[in-house]
Amino acid sequence: MKITVDTGSCVSSGQCVLLAPETFDQNEDDGTVVLLSAEPSAGEEDAVRQAELTCPAAAIRLAGS
Amino acid sequence: MTTTEETPRLPFDRANALEIAPDYEVLRRRAPVTRVLTPAGDPAWLVTSYEAAKEVFRDRRFGRSHPAPEQASRISYAAVQDGPSGDFENEEREHKRMRRMLAPAFSAPRMRALGDHIAELTDRCLDDLQAARDANPGEPVDLTDFLAFPLPVLVICELLGVPYADREHFRGLSERIALMNGGEDAQAAMAEFMAYMTKLADAKRADPQADVISDMVAVQADDPTFTDEDLARMGAGLLFAGHETTSTRIAMGTLFLLSDPSRRDRFAADPEGQVDQTVEEILRLTATSGTGLLRYAHEDVEIAGTRIARGDAVLISSDSANRDASVFTDPDEFDPGRTPNVHLAFGTGAHVCIGANLARTELRTVFPKLFRRFPGLRLTVGIDEIPVRVNRVAGGVDRVPVEW
Numbered sequence: 001m002k003i004t005v006d007t008g009s010c011v012s013s014g015q016c017v018l019l020a021p022e023t024f025d026q027n028e029d030d031g032t033v034v035l036l037s038a039e040p041s042a043g044e045e046d047a048v049r050q051a052e053l054t055c056p057a058a059a060i061r062l063a064g065s
Numbered sequence: 066m067t068t069t070e071e072t073p074r075l076p077f078d079r080a081n082a083l084e085i086a087p088d089y090e091v092l093r094r095r096a097p098v099t100r101v102l103t104p105a106g107d108p109a110w111l112v113t114s115y116e117a118a119k120e121v122f123r124d125r126r127f128g129r130s131h132p133a134p135e136q137a138s139r140i141s142y143a144a145v146q147d148g149p150s151g152d153f154e155n156e157e158r159e160h161k162r163m164r165r166m167l168a169p170a171f172s173a174p175r176m177r178a179l180g181d182h183i184a185e186l187t188d189r190c191l192d193d194l195q196a197a198r199d200a201n202p203g204e205p206v207d208l209t210d211f212l213a214f215p216l217p218v219l220v221i222c223e224l225l226g227v228p229y230a231d232r233e234h235f236r237g238l239s240e241r242i243a244l245m246n247g248g249e250d251a252q253a254a255m256a257e258f259m260a261y262m263t264k265l266a267d268a269k270r271a272d273p274q275a276d277v278i279s280d281m282v283a284v285q286a287d288d289p290t291f292t293d294e295d296l297a298r299m300g301a302g303l304l305f306a307g308h309e310t311t312s313t314r315i316a317m318g319t320l321f322l323l324s325d326p327s328r329r330d331r332f333a334a335d336p337e338g339q340v341d342q343t344v345e346e347i348l349r350l351t352a353t354s355g356t357g358l359l360r361y362a363h364e365d366v367e368i369a370g371t372r373i374a375r376g377d378a379v380l381i382s383s384d385s386a387n388r389d390a391s392v393f394t395d396p397d398e399f400d401p402g403r404t405p406n407v408h409l410a411f412g413t414g415a416h417v418c419i420g421a422n423l424a425r426t427e428l429r430t431v432f433p434k435l436f437r438r439f440p441g442l443r444l445t446v447g448i449d450e451i452p453v454r455v456n457r458v459a460g461g462v463d464r465v466p467v468e469w
Binding site (some may be wrong): 011012013014015017018021025026028029030031032046049050053054056057058 | 122123164165168169171172173174176177404405406407411412413414415417418419421422425426
């Protein structure tokens, strides 16, 4: 699984960070998404999928299975 | 539905606190978007399907302002979600400024850091619940008085920098601004609420603290277009939303878990392992508002085959969208094992609830603590005997009488 994020469309909701804290973080200044790891650990893959679906700005993209 | 077949009028009647009105499903089966009358009697579009709700939430051609506010459909005679708000020309700029200002304070890392403190506050609330029980053994205790109301208030007060000692004052104001038929009194309460926030902002200006009102005051010092009135309205809105909504979710979540003893026992057997998904299911099923969230079309838009004209009011029913059978199997069933559970309880798109991380952090803390401490908690009345507050913008219930 390969993750990309679009910081331009991110609305800083931070919901991805609460769901998958090892993969996503938030910029301290404006709250936009920071990708900690483009390839999530096996334990966080489900959470990352949920984050992709939950993202209010559709700013998270997943490629591969 | 209380009016003619052609134009149903909101709010619809529901059987009890845990259900939503059957009218939503009837309407959704006919079309994802329906012409309705608001509680104030004005025309609006009601969005009942999940896909259409998501589409409207994410479409920037809908906003909270109106091109000609005096002609806009009114929703109710409350002082929140009652009609257009903000300036049509500058809405997007002002909204971005607001999000940029508040996003760091409500970020997930900040909420995680607040987690331990929320846990301590929860323990204190549960001590008070036990003390109330000990003071009157054999009598039911109202969970709203000792947990559902005070906990979110304690947390939002600290976050915003509002004195907890003022809670009865702003509780009263919050109730008055959200009464659907409040009229002049709702407006008077809103004016009082804003005056209260203005006074608080003055105090923060003189003596800034590590809190959101101080952050807002600091932003204002660099941005003269962010007026005292903007600040007061935003502060009042945050204080209102920060306690009313979470309070309702704690009360309703408890009702969901207690209304079926096997459901309670299953959760109490492993609260920490089940809480994240249980909270999502509580969020999905909790119906709060009888109207849905308000938007106005900023230009002519077609949604799911329906043409919505510039200026038309659109009410997005997350309550209905969250029970759309095309997305959620057995949508009326409480199923904490549901995955994925991509509900619209916080909305989505640019206006998504800024307090979502705060709410989730509070709810994920409360339920394990409540059921670790009181695994045999039970309701002392049937679910049908708990009245729903239909006349309030944030909905909710008046009481949750329990014993153990």
